[in-house]
Amino acid sequence: MNQSADAIVIGAGMIGAACADALAARGLQVTVVEQDAVGSGATAAGMGHLVAMDDNAAELALSSWSIRLWNEFVDEHPHNHEYSRCGTIWVASDEEELAAAQAKGSNMRAHGLPCELLDAQALYSQEAALRPGLAGGLLVGGDGLVYPPKSARILLDRARSRGAQLVAGAVAAIEDRAVLLRDGSRLHADSIVLAAGARCTELLPGLPLQAKKGHLAITDRYPGLIRHQLVELGYIKSAHAASGDSVAFNLQPRPTGQILIGSSRQFSASLDAEPAMLSRMLRHAAGFVPQLTGLNVLRCWTGLRAASPDGLPLIGPWPARRGLWLATGHEGLGITTSLATAQLLAAQMTDGSVPIPLQPYLPQRFMLSPSNHV
Helix, strand or coil: CCCCEEEEECCCCHHHHHHHHHHHHHCCEEEEEECCCCCCCHHHHCCCCCCCCCCCCHHHHHHHHHHHHHHHHCCHHHHHHHCCCCEEEEEEECCHHHHHHHHHHHHHHHHCCCCCEEEHHHHHCCCCCCCCCCCCEEEECCEEEEEHHHHHHHHHHHHHHCCCCECCCCCCECCEEEEEEEECCEEEEEHHHHHHHHHHHHHCCCCEEEEEEEEEEEEEEECCCCCCCHHHHEEHHCCCCCCCCCCEEEECCCCCEEEEEEEEEEEEECCCHHHHHHHHHHHHCCCHHHHHHHHHHHEEEEEEEEEECCCCCCCEECCCCCCCCEEEEEEHHHHHHHHHHHHHHHHHCCCCCCCCCCCHHHCHHHCCCCHCCC
């Protein structure tokens, strides 16, 4: 193993694996350091949705570009990713939400994303299991889903085929152009990429990140119960809440025939599953699809999302430390935006160009405001 590389990537989750692959593709000698299994952590805990989000222009630019990259990537071997282009239906409970769906559709179509506004009749023709009385929805046909641990492994394997090395170990400290492992060994590189999700603050205290815990549950096999990923339009409000616990209706038909049920958000760094929060999440989901109450839930788990104060990831150099680059803070969009994140980061590190503006994601934005000094 080379003890010196052009770049060391800390973390072999989806973000780290994508960054390693993008950097290796540009000819850099890359070493990836992971203390657990490849694709574990938040990558293994997430839903794996590839969903265009439009809370703001920067989020839509990043997510829509990344979905295009995903389409190119999975088209090579879709079964290896357990990929499904199931699309997303944003469910509108009333006429006010249906108007919001219409505005959302206009915004997405302006970015080249295929959308179809559904009235109530059209909604039930797509998803008969939804409870009666809903107003309609918005079908975003280009959304899909993958099984994240597999996709992370595929990305890392491609990076390794391009010369990247994987080191099993835990990072104890980030130094000037080096990382110190807990076993006392030291790896050197011109650039260090911190892509360790919620663990980033352990290595770089003061980063403007908070851990948001989420619960998920998966059922036995019930193929055909739903055909699309279903999300309530109220998800947008709960997903970016600044405080407090929240749940939102988010249902996925997995290629296995199982139903993945989400979601919840809590400001907590504990991975303990909480029966009260799980019950609240499941009751809320059954409020949209009543048949869920009769299904067998096989497993429940939790994960930690790394959330930034403004909801956008940190992608680029960290001004307070020479040679340190960040790729973190993706909250619930890490799988979706991983490939675009990697391209943005690699372009900055190698003087390349990218098709969307870099500025909204640069970590330096948190160094400019006195209230965000770290």
